[in-house]
């Protein structure tokens with residue numbers, strides 16, 4: 001674990017990369033509480049099929065898992081998403097610590113850009129932590145519009161010119177039929 005010089009009621013705040021299944025389950029528990037329980041996100045949307053190809057970072061207060069974020073890896077960027085901190089632990093920079101751990105991880109892997117998709121109401125949170133909108137306008141329509149946000153891994157370097165098409169990174173894994181092909185695929 002990476003401990004930091006901060007604590008809540010004497011309990012050290014630390015972050016850790018999930019290395020074992022049990023660690024991942026702790027990340028999923030935090031997300032289930034925040035997104036499914038608190039924010040009413042449907043389970044199938046929250047657990048979208050990308051969790052087993054992602055890196056999970058968990059924040060602890062003492063032994064208690066209190067925050068999580070997952071990172072997906074793409075050719076030209078890393079994508080932190082599903083950032084959540086259990087309600088009673090908010091306001092102690094735990095969200096920021098999780099994002100900083102993602103940034104350092106991306107840096108250690110030679111990645112130079114971070115990309116995420118935010119709901120319009122959360123854009124200010126990301127901006128506060130050094131992110132900016134990829135394009136001026138929100139992408140998508142309907143009730144759940146998303147805003148593509150980017151950040152240089154090394155803030156002293158300019159952001160690379162890169163395209164991150166929402167359609168590719170946003171899509172959910174397609175359900176498969178009994179033969180393992182995406183549902184609706186014409187059979188030979």
Ligand SMILES: CC(C)(COP(=O)(O)OP(=O)(O)OC[C@H]1O[C@@H](n2cnc3c(N)ncnc32)[C@H](O)[C@@H]1OP(=O)(O)O)[C@@H](O)C(=O)NCCC(=O)NCCS
Nearest residue numbers: 034083084085086090091092093094095096121122124125
């Ligand atoms: C967003 C979230 C992860 C922040 O966790 P946290 O540990 O409290 O974050 P930090 O301590 O690093 O930052 C807290 C600051 O961000 C602000 N903040 C929190 N959510 C915000 C939002 N949606 N928009 C703007 N500011 C926000 C807080 O008011 C606080 O401001 P202050 O420092 O001036 O008091 C947490 O509120 C959460 O889990 N929310 C529900 C899940 C969610 O919506 N996730 C989407 C990712 S943004």
